[in-house]
Amino acid sequence: MMAxxxxxxxxxxxxxxxxFLRRKNARVVAGPLHLALHPGELVCLLxxxxxxxxxxxxxxxxxxxxxxxxLEVGGVPLAALSAAERARQLSVVLTDRLDAATLTVQELVxxxxxxxxxxxxxxxxxxxxQVAAALAATGTTAxxxxxxxxxxxxxxxxxxxxxxxxxxxxxxLLDEPTAHLDLPNRVALxxxxxxxxxxxxxxxxxxxxxxxxxxxxxxRVWLLPATGALRTGTPEDLVLSGTFAAAFEREGLAxxxxxxxxxxxxxxxxxxxVVGEGAAAFWTRRALEREGFVPIAHPAxxxxxxxxxxxxPRWLVxxxxxxxxxxxxxxxxxxxxxxxxKFEKPSVNATA
Ligand SMILES: Nc1ncnc2c1ncn2[C@@H]1O[C@H](COP(=O)(O)OP(=O)(O)OP(=O)(O)O)[C@@H](O)[C@H]1O
Numbered sequence: 001m002m003a004x005x006x007x008x009x010x011x012x013x014x015x016x017x018x019x020f021l022r023r024k025n026a027r028v029v030a031g032p033l034h035l036a037l038h039p040g041e042l043v044c045l046l047x048x049x050x051x052x053x054x055x056x057x058x059x060x061x062x063x064x065x066x067x068x069x070x071l072e073v074g075g076v077p078l079a080a081l082s083a084a085e086r087a088r089q090l091s092v093v094l095t096d097r098l099d100a101a102t103l104t105v106q107e108l109v110x111x112x113x114x115x116x117x118x119x120x121x122x123x124x125x126x127x128x129x130q131v132a133a134a135l136a137a138t139g140t141t142a143x144x145x146x147x148x149x150x151x152x153x154x155x156x157x158x159x160x161x162x163x164x165x166x167x168x169x170x171x172x173l174l175d176e177p178t179a180h181l182d183l184p185n186r187v188a189l190x191x192x193x194x195x196x197x198x199x200x201x202x203x204x205x206x207x208x209x210x211x212x213x214x215x216x217x218x219x220r221v222w223l224l225p226a227t228g229a230l231r232t233g234t235p236e237d238l239v240l241s242g243t244f245a246a247a248f249e250r251e252g253l254a255x256x257x258x259x260x261x262x263x264x265x266x267x268x269x270x271x272x273x274v275v276g277e278g279a280a281a282f283w284t285r286r287a288l289e290r291e292g293f294v295p296i297a298h299p300a301x302x303x304x305x306x307x308x309x310x311x312x313p314r315w316l317v318x319x320x321x322x323x324x325x326x327x328x329x330x331x332x333x334x335x336x337x338x339x340x341x342k343f344e345k346p347s348v349n350a351t352a
Contacts, residue, residue, distance in 0.1 A: 007038070007039070008036040008037060008038055008072075009037050009038065009039055009073070009074060009170050009171050009203045010035070010036065010037040010060065010071075010072070010073050010090070010171050010203060010205075011035070011036050011037075011070075011071075011072045012033055012034065012035040012036075012060070012069060012070065012071050012072075013034055013069055013070040014031070014032040014033075014034070014068065014069040014070060015031055015032065015033040015034075015035065015059070015066050015068070015069035015070070015071055016028050016030070016031030016032055016033070016066060016067040016068040016069055017029055017030050017031055017033070017052060017055050017056050017059040017064075017066060017067060018030070018031070018052070018055060018067050019055075019064075020065075020067070026067045028067055029051075029052035029055045029056075030051070030052040030055065030056060030224060030230065031067070031068065031069065032068070032069060033056070033069070033230055035060075035222070035230075035232075037171060037203035037205055038203060039170070039201040039202070039203055040197050040198055040200075040201045040202070040203070041197055041203055041204070041219040041220060042193055042194045042197040042204045042206075042217060042218055042219050042220075043203070043204065043205045043206075043218060043219065043220045043221070043222060044205075044206055044207075044208055044214035044217065044218035044220075044221050044222070044235075045057070045205060045206065045207040045208070045221075045222045045224060046207075046208065046209075046211060046214055046221055046222070046223050046224065047207075047223065047224035047225060047226070048225070048226050050226065051224045051225060051226050052224060053175070053207040053224060054094070054095070054175050054207065056224070057092070057094070057173050057174075057175045057205070057207060058094070058175075059071070060078075060090075060173055060205070061090060061092040061173050062078050062079075062081070062086050062090075063092070063094075065079075073086070073089045073090055073171060074089050074170065084115055087114075087115035087167065087169070088115045088116065088169060089169055089170060089171060090169050090170070090171035090172070090173060091112070091163075091164035091165075091167040091168075091169040091171075091172050091173070092164070092172075092173040092174070092175075093157075093160045093161055093163075093164050093172075093173070093174045093175065093177060094175045095175050095176055095179065100148045100149075101147065101148055101149025102147065102148075102149065103147070103148050104144070104145055104146060104147055104148070105135075105140060105143055105144045105145070105146055105147075105148060105151070105159050105162075106131070106135070106144040106145065108148050108159060108163055109131050109134055109135060109140075109144075109159065109162045109163045109166050110123060110127075110131050110166070111163060112130075112131070112134065112162075112163040112164065112165070112166030112167040112168075113127040113130060113131060113166055113167070115167060115169075116168075130166050130168055131166050133165075133166075134162040134163070134165035134166040135162050137162070137165055137192060137196070138158045138159070138161050138162040138165065138192070139158060139188070140155070140158050140159050140162050143155065152180075153179075153180035154180045154181045154182065154185060156180075157177060157179070157180050157181060158181075158185070158189075161174070161177060161189070165196070169202070170201075170202055170203065171202065171203050171204075171205070172193075172202055172203070172204045172205070173205050173206075174193075174204070174205070174206040174207070175206075175207050176206075176207055176208060176209070177189060177193075177206050177208070178190070178208055178210050178213070186210060186213060187213065190210075190213050190214075190216070190217040191217070193206065193217070194217045194219075197219070205222075211248075211262070212260065212261060214235070215235040215239070215244075215260055216235075218234075218235050219234065220232055220233065220234060220235075221233065221234070221235050221238055221244075223238060223243065223244065223247050225247050231243050231247070239255075239257050239260065240257065242257075244257075245257060248262070254266070263289075264290075268292065268294070269291070269292035269293050269294060270293055270294070270300075270302060271293070271294045271295075271296050271300040271302070272288055272293045272294065272295050272296065272300060272302045272303070272304055273295075273296055273297070273298065273299055273300040273302065273303045273304070274288070274295045274296070274297070274304050274306065275303060275304070275305040275306065276305060276306030276307065276308060277306075277308060278306075278308060280306045280308075281306045283330065284304060284306050284315065284330060284333075287330045287333075287334060288304070288334075291334055291337070293337070301319060301320050302317075302318075302319050302340070303317070303318045303319075304316070304317055304333065305318070305324075314326050314327065314328060315327045315328075315329075315330065315332075315333045317333065317336060317337070317340070319340050319341065
């Protein structure tokens, strides 16, 4: 029996987003869009520069009006909610710099509680606990007393997330939250948001250009092309159906569905059979591709064997039936390959 469709925390039907230019003139950036955010899911909004990700997020947050269509949050039309009601339903972190430089981090994060307390309302013990939890979750407790204007871009980004978490809304919308973060912090943020969605039942939507992180962390992807229709699905379905590769091919990028990565190199040199498995074989293939070789799985005149097991990796290179050479490192292997006698380039296009 099929599970019943989950209720939507946010629902959009025939939504067109964009800008009213002059009287009666509108510029549709994207649409018509049919979208739903469900409890407990992390959704990543992907698309090239200018596709309309920020425009869509701002529209979903009620910060700019839709050009057309229906938009509901918690079963109620977004436009029918007061600002305070809306702030209890959804929190939003945009890329714009906030004019909050003279506040301390703690004061800024406390502002997140105001939809619950009213602007003059004082914070209860529960509110203080929510603020402390948001600071702890984002790793910002240590600089709670510092001025927002004195933070680095990455620190400020984490503080803005803390404010959204303190707001404790069913829907969280984030525009490029990983933009200023270093790699460990980007990974930590995606992990945090995924865990948060799972443990609290919030629906979290974030736009990002971090394709590989999004493919790993997202429960669903919204793929917004520069032109054409929005595609949605689990990252894996979008990869296996070729939708993901097709979307980025148009941007001139080759997506390898076997490794889930974008090819940086387009090797066209001699084919090399790489024999072996595991991490050593993977990194050997990567190094060979960088040097222009085409690593393949089936027999070729040139063969590199990466022995498995506990022994120190040692690379065996064999050309035809000549005796094998042994190398201790990939660097030594790469240095030795051009020294080999010329051999006929087999016409192999496949990468394995
Ligand atoms: N205030 C505005 N008035 C008119 N057009 C706008 C306005 N802001 C943005 N646009 C246009 O809307 C389109 C979508 O912009 P948007 O910022 O939503 O894209 P994006 O997908 O978030 O891009 P990026 O990845 O570069 O952040 C662009 O063509 C942009 O020039």
